[in-house]
Amino acid sequence: MLSSKNLLRLLLLTNILVLISVYYIEYVMNVYACILCKYQRIPYFIISLLLIYLITSKEVNIKIIYLIIFCLMINIGLSFYHIGIEQNIFSETKACKATGSILNQEDLLKQFETNKIAGCANINFRLLGMSLSSLNFIMNIVFLSIYAFIIKNEKK
Numbered sequence: 001m002l003s004s005k006n007l008l009r010l011l012l013l014t015n016i017l018v019l020i021s022v023y024y025i026e027y028v029m030n031v032y033a034c035i036l037c038k039y040q041r042i043p044y045f046i047i048s049l050l051l052i053y054l055i056t057s058k059e060v061n062i063k064i065i066y067l068i069i070f071c072l073m074i075n076i077g078l079s080f081y082h083i084g085i086e087q088n089i090f091s092e093t094k095a096c097k098a099t100g101s102i103l104n105q106e107d108l109l110k111q112f113e114t115n116k117i118a119g120c121a122n123i124n125f126r127l128l129g130m131s132l133s134s135l136n137f138i139m140n141i142v143f144l145s146i147y148a149f150i151i152k153n154e155k156k
Contacts, residue, residue: 082133096120
C-alpha cells in the first residue's frame with residue numbers, strides 16, 4: 001500500500017504532467033485555449049504548491065488537504081460549467097468571447113487564420129473522444145476520491 005507521502009508525490013507528479021500537457025497542446029500544437037481553459041489551470045498551480053508544502057513537511061496536515069479539496073471543487077465547478085457551454089446547456093458569457101482589439105481587416109483575418117476568435121463552446125482538441133474540459137472534470141473527481149482516501153487513512 002502506498003503511504004500518504006508517496007501518494008502525495010504521485011499526485012504532485014500528475015499535476016505537473018497535466019500542466020505540461022496543456023501548455024504543450026496550447027503552444028507547441030498551437031491549439032487555442034479559451035479563457036475558461038486557462039482558469040482551470042489556476043487550481044493546478046495552487047494545488048501543486050500545497051502538495052510541495054505537504055511533501056516537505058514532517059506530517060500530513062489535514063487542513064491543507066481540505067484546502068486542496070476546496071481548490072478541486074472550484075476546478076470541478078469550472079470544468080462543469082465549461083462542459084455545459086460546450087454542450088449548449090449554458091450560454092457563453094462575455095468572458096468566453098474573443099478578446100483583443102481588431103483594428104482592421106488584417107487583424108480580423110489573422111485571428112480567423114490562427115483560430116483565436118473561437119469562444120468557449122468550440123472544442124478545438126479532443127483526447128480519447130472527449131474535450132479537455134471533460135477529461136479535467138473526470139480527473140478532478142478521481143483526485144477528490146484520492147484525497148478523501150488520504151484523509152481517511154490519516155485520521156486513523
